[in-house]
Structure formats: structure tokens, C-alpha cells
Amino acid sequence: MVERDLVIVGGGPAGMAAAVSAYENGVKDILLLERDQHLGGILNQCIHPGFGIDYFNEILTGPEYADRFIKKTESIPQIDVSLQSFAVHLENDKTLTYIKPGKLEIVRPKTIIMATGCRERTREMIHIPGTRPSGVFPAGLAQKLINIEGLLPGKDAVIVGSGDIGLIMARRFLLEGARVKAVIEIQKETRGLKRNVVQCVEDFGTPLYYGHKVSDIYGKDRVEKIRVVKVDENFADVPGSEFEIECDTVLISVGLIPENELIEMAGVAVDKSTNSPVSEELNKTSIPGLFVCGNSYKVYDIVDSVSRDSVIAGRLAAEYLKGLK
């Protein structure tokens, strides 16, 4: 078993900001685990602009924002970055097991920061009935397919939910030569940023239906069409308002959930409805010395706030370590 002062799980914006901040606050032995082959996390696939206005006072794309932190992280030799490293087990004494190609390691950190990000809510979580053909994608997966893999998931898309990822993907599909038939939002207004409604939907004349929901998905092997229905204030179907849209692709963009299965395993109290750690103070959990930051602490609107708050997590970990001595 390897001893470490600080282990950080997750090499996205939160983990990197926490690592740099911990170093700057005096921690000199940091292991940063990232499961992907690159640092940067989800920012690498968020190729659109709009990041960095608060934190860097500049408009950056996701990869550019990530690049600033990657350069900084890599310039600090005391931050030991381990890529393709997947944390599989966490105990309440912070003993962490992780695996990477060819290796299983058990590490015993004095303090730990979890920066594991979030995952998308799925079609299954909002219980859209119908068939299960190919062509139903979480919006973030569609984003990865297009932006990282250069693959176009479909030619006629409908977007369910007006979260930012969904709005941004509406524009992305159009620019790649696909059609976007509609954006369907059950609420009376967008869940995303207003500027994304303007530049991703209105700019292209894409129909956006507020107060509507998808009530059925059709298609045996591939999506063929969906059924849409208007809902009232109590989200009940308005009879007679149904209509159908032919499409081969349905993107689901109905919110994000913090990924906290590891800390739950360690016995940290996690709120059942939000999946955030139960916490009295920013980044703290029910286990002293076990911190959570970024989107795994709570889902943020913009990455600038993730960086700002994760810097605090790095400092808290440093203070905790000093308190141990």
C-alpha cells in the first residue's frame, strides 16, 4: 500500500483546479487520477465558446479553458498525474483502490478530493415510453460522437429538453448538415442559458416547444418518429394536443446528476434526490478530510464557478493536512 498526502480523483476542470490550489497552499505530494487518456474531462468535447469569462476574463472554448489548467498542472512536478486510472473502491478510512492497464494499486491518502463530475439523466429516468431502437442518445454522447470521433449520429434530430448541452447540440447538428426538427421542453422556459436559446436555436429558426413533452418513441431497429403532447401546469397531458414528428434521432438533454457512487461506497451521506453529498460547508462531507468539488459536489451552470470553488477544495485539503501535523 502506497501512502500519499493527497489523492484527487478526476482530472477535469475541478480536479486540476483543486490540485494546483492544493500545491499552491503547500501540499507537495499529490496524486491526480484521471480515467481518460487525457486531462481535461468533459471540456475536451465542449468545443463551443463561452467559457472563461469570469475566471480568465476572456471568451474561451472548452478545450482552450482546459488547456490553461493542463499546462499549469503539468508544470508542477509535485502533481503526479496518472492517466487511464480508474478508481474502483473507496473505504471510509480513505483507502482507495484504482486500476489502470496492467496495474492495480491500493493507496492510502491522508486526505482525498473527489472531483468525479456528473453524468447525464437518461431517457429511462424520465420514463419516456415506447420502443428502444437505436438513435436515442444522451446529448453528451452525441456531442462526443461528433466532436471527438467525427461521427454524425443522425440526420433528422429531435432534442428533448432545453438544457445547455441539448441547445448546443441543436446548432452542432445543423452545422454538420443534419436537420433539427424540434426542441421539446416540458417547462415553460429554458433550462439552459438564454444566450444558447438565441444562438443555437433561434439563429437557425428551429422550432422550440415549451410546455410540451415526448409521450412516445416509435421505431423497431432505428427511431422512426416521436409523439409530442402539450402539458398543463401540473404536467398532465392536454387531450387532443398530440402530434407526431418524423425523425431518426432523439437527443436527451434533461439535466445532470453528480457522480458520487464511490463516496457512497465509503459511507459518506449522499442526498437521495440530488445525489450530492450531504454537506454543511462547501466541498465538505460527513467524513473529515474527504472533500468533494466541482460537479460531483453540485451541478454548476458554468465551469468558471467550478474552478473557483475547486480552488477552495484544494485549500481545504491543505489546511486539513496542516491540522494533522
Added chain:
Amino acid sequence: MIKYDVLIIGGGVTGAAIARELSQYKLTVGLLEKEEELAFGVSKSNSGIIHPGTQNPPDSLKGRLCVEGNRLVREICKELGVHFKEVGELIVAFNDEETSRLLKLKEEGELLGVPDLKIVDSHWLRKNEPNLNDKAVAALYAPTAGIISPYRLVYDLAENAAKNGVEFHISAKAETIAYSPDEEHRFIVNTPKGAFNARYIINAAGLFADNVSKMVGVDDFTIHPRKGEEFLLDKKREHITKHLLFPLPTKTSKGILVIKTADGNPMIGPTAEDVDDKDDLSTSNEGLAKVLEGVKKMLPTVNENDIIAYFAGLRPASGHDFIIRHEDKVPGFVNVVGIQSPGLTSAPAIALMVLDILKNNGLPLKKKFVFHKHRRRSEHLFEDPVSRIKNLIDMDAAYGDIICRCEMVSEKEVSDAIDRGATTLDGIKFRTRAQAGRCHGGFCTTRLMKILAEKTGKPLTSVTKRGCGSEIVKKDRVDG
């Protein structure tokens, strides 16, 4: 034309069990499956319960085969390295009238030879099944009930059968059958993959068994699809129950159950609804409401938010019992149809029965000199303790390359699944659980596509979910 002594139509659990049983004899055996992979029909929606044999009439064929199958499947699992867990089941009663029905079920079960049945009281239930509704007054406890992965059983049976010489033909739907009683190989089955010549045909075509039977003029039964919607809960809720929980059965089904699964995720359902369309696998709001209502009677703490997946399956019902018989007016043609619940449990016993039928109708069965009875177990990291995972990674670095993070599936497991026959993303999912967790493939789909494309030498645009027509993407930027 390829010639077989025996040609099996249908690659579900029934067909696969028969194929494996036949593979120990000196015979040439082929199997036709209309889908792109085995187990993509009725078997893929099976709930994975190895039933003890209760809830069947004492004089029924399915009752007898279920009890025998429950015994046989354990040995098969050992030979094939399939994970079988004997968890036991409770049929729960909530009042005196229901308790008296339990006594009848117990009696009927004992007549069928179901071992170790016992009535347990509310005190026992509190202690051994703490999340069960405390209004439960008694239950029939059947300790021999177990759970298994239904698709992995099919794949492992088939893999072992193939090792022993059975030839599998996928995307080979039987379209017509010509019958020439005077020829030795009296049947010609035409498929999109060519024509096959056979002495004997075993019709194990599930939902479409009536269509196949009609091709040789036997049309005295019809398969009625009966839909069941099932809902899977997050693996975090694995221990919500210790046993399989059943209400008292109705005339048409076993009711809404709480099912432990071999992979850990509890499952609730199924509904039972007669439908017309043999392709109708849609789920509905009504189905969900019915399942939640039913399950909350037994487990009040079930939380709708824990549902991570749902699907529908169709039971191939024909009357109330299995139909397994030689069709004397078409010598050589054996129907194995109407195999609804408890078909998975019964499959090994059905296979033995089919062997007898073949023997009694002129097919000599001589054991092969060498029969490879055992199969190397597929590794699943999610089943393994840390020490075992470490050994595996030391042995092969690719076990340390995690692809599916929700279910902890490594590159090595995915490659193995492809080497062992997976050609689609669903095929990989059923074998490994990659994409079956709470994020539904949001994080791992792209890597799975790349591995599948690379290993099969096909372009990314040809990767499918479950066969032709279900391609994942429409276009690659590389192709302009």
C-alpha cells in the same frame, strides 16, 4: 447444400440447450437463428429466474420439466462456468384466504417433487426479509429457486455446442421448408443464408414457431404473444431483498415480482398483456404504473427514482402448457413450442425430452469418443474480489483498462465477448454488462464501437445496436 442430421430452428435458450445436448452424439447438427445474434428473441427479456417448480399444475408437462430442469441446470452451470445463485423464493400471503392458497400450492409443488417447501410465518419473514411489507402474514418458501443470467446461459451453451461441432447460422430466417418423405435428408429449409438439408428438424422458433410449423402443414396451434414489461433498479439497491418475492399467482401469470438478478440489479415486473404484434416490444406508462402498484404491496420502500432501465418481452404462449412432440404426419419434424415460463429453467430437461423423441423416431444416438463438456468461465470483474482482479490484471494488462465505468467492464472482457461471438453492441451488453448501468452507455459507447469496428475490420458506420437497420451513426467525417 449443407446437410445435417438435425437442424434446429431458433437460437434461444431452448434451441441452444438442445444443440448442446445433441453435440455429445455422433451427429451433424446445425442451428438457424433469424436475428443477428443468439438470444435476441424471447430469451433476451427473460427475467433469469430458475424456478423451483411451484405454481404449476401437478399434471402439467411444464411442472415436471421445471422441477427436473432446476436440478439439471446446476450441473450445466458448473460445466459451462455460468454463475448460478440459489437465493430461494417466497410466495407471499397477506390474509388467511391467501394463506390457505399457499397450502394448496405447497401440496401441488410436493406432488411435482419440489424439494424442501415450507410455510414460514410473519416472524420468520420479519427476520429474513426485513423490507417486505409487514402486513405479510405468511409465505411459501422454496429454497431451491435461483437466479442466472439468461443470455449468458444461451451464449455459453451455444459456445460449448459449437466447440463440439454444432454449426450456427445467424441472420438465417427459415422462410420456406420443402418436405420429401422418401429422401433420407427429407427437409430443405430455405433461408437468406442459403438452403439447408436435414433429416430431422426441431422447431424451437419461439414467437414464430407457429409460422415455421405451418411451413410443413402442421397448423393446429397458434402462438399468442403475451407482453411483459420489466423495470430494472440501480445496482445500489442489490440488497433490497434477500429472496425472489412473488405474490400469489393469477390465472395467466405469476404476478408482479421482485426479482434478484445474477448481475445485481433488482428487477420489478413483469406485466402480462396479450398483444397481437410479435414485434411489439414497447413499454408504456400504464405498464410502469401497474408494476409499481403491484410491487409496492410487497416492498413499500421501492423508489421510482431507482429505476435505471426498462424493457418489454413477449412470452410465446400457446394454451397453458408447453407443446413438445413429434409430428407423426410429418416424420422427422419435432415441435418444441409454447415455451413460456418456466422455459429457461426447463430448457435442460426439454433438451433431454427432445433427445428421447428423436431416438424413438429413428435417430440413432451414439456418444462421441470425445465430448468437451467444460468451458472456460468468462471473467466478470464486477463479480470478483479485489485480489482476483489484481491477479487478472497481472495476467493481462487489458483487465486494467476500464471501459464501462458504471458496471466496471474492462477492455479484455469486451474483446473476449467479441472473440466469443458478439457482433453488436447489445451482444456485448448481454455478455459483459457494458452499457447496462445507470448512464446507459453515455460514457462507453464510443469505445465499444471502436473496439468492435477494429476487431471485426468493419467501418464505424456499420456498428449496430442489434443488427442490420440499427446502426448507431449515419456518417463518418472521414467519408466526406
Added chain:
Amino acid sequence: MKNQLTCIECPAGCAISVTIENGKVVKVEGNKCAKGEAYAITEIENPVRILTSTVLTKDMPLKMVPVKTSAPIPKGRMFEAMEEVKRVRVSGPLKVGETIIPDIAGTGVALVATRELTKS
């Protein structure tokens, strides 16, 4: 004539009211900063957007490299610019900000890489 806009300069998304005479903006209200005023004038007189996309690579570990226009380009030229983006391929290492197409779709604006591209 009055026009209502939502400012897209920052996540605040201010609702801006613009008074227009003869195609020129004469008054901007509702904005909370100077960027809002500038946005409103451009949006009415010559609407522009930053285009972001991805470009295919050749013989590099990353299949796609993300790109952006180094300055906003006219809204009406987006699809034209995309045609060029889809055609081009890069094979060498690239730094963040390095130019891939010097003048995209005749806009006088460069297309630049937004992610580092290395051989390893």
C-alpha cells in the same frame, strides 16, 4: 422601430431593447455593461458569430482537432465556412491558437486550433 434582443456576450443573458432608425441603432436599453451595447449594435447592423467546429487530422492520435474562428464572422457565412472546415485535414502537430485556414470563406478571419495536437 424598436427591437428586443437577448444579449449573448455572457451567461447573464440581458434583455436588451434597441431603437432603430434607417437600419442604424440609435438607442440601446436594458444592458448592464458596455459589451451589451456593442453586441446590440452589431446584432442589428451586421450580426456575427464565432464559429466552432472540428477538423479531421491525419496520422495523429486524435482523430479530430477542435477549431474556432479567431474572430466572429458574419452569421450568413457560417455554412459556407463549414464547407471549408469539413474539407481541410491537418497532419502536423498544432499549438492552441495556431492557424489552420488563414482566411475562411473570404471573411478575412482565420480558423485556429483550440486544442493542442501532438504526435504522442
